[in-house]
Amino acid sequence: MARALFPYGLALLAFGGLTGCSSEATGARAALSAPEGAEYLGVQTQLLDANTVSxxxxxxxxxxxxxxxxxxRCAAAQYTLIRGYGFAQHVRTNVGRSGDIWEGDGGFVISPDLPAGMRNLDAEVIVDDCREQGIPTV
Structure with missing residues (x-):
């Protein structure tokens, strides 16, 4: 009997895994949506070495x-494409606030190949998403 139920169990497991991915992806997209009425006041790019950019x-x-x-992230992704690369790795972003002005200092390593690690960005995908969400790039 257990052998007869095995294929159904696999199908249920696979379907459950896919539905989990679907809701997770939707949540990630919502987190990147531009805030209503936001003013983007500009980006300063500082090349720290050949592939590290602030x-x-x-x-x-x-x-x-x-x-x-x-x-x-949107600025880094567009800059990565401008440099002819395809990927960026997010190292850190320090964020501060003074009154109603927010400032972030984001460090990224740009690369032509997918770097090892967990915080990688596919620049083309990110730029497309930024445009869709109304977040400016460089």
Whole structure:
């Protein structure tokens, strides 16, 4: 009997895994949506070495730290494409707030190949998503 149920168990497990991915992807997209009424005040790019870049971003109307990090990611992704590379790795983003102005200093390593690690960005995918969400790039 257990052998007869095995294929059904696999199908249920696979379907359950796919539905989990679907809702997770939707949540990730919602986190990157631009805040209503946000003002993006510009990006300063600082090349730290051949492949390490800092992006200073400033904005007004951010909901929280995540909006500032999203702006830095969008800038990094576009810069990566401008340099002819396909990938960036997010090292860190320091975020501060002074009054209603938020500032982020995001560090990224850009690369032509997919780097090892967990915080990698496919630049083309990120730039497309930024445009869709209304978040400016460089």
């Amino acid at each position: 992006f200073i971003v400033r904005m007004r109307g951010a909901r929280d730290r995540a909006d500032v990090v999203a702006y830095a």
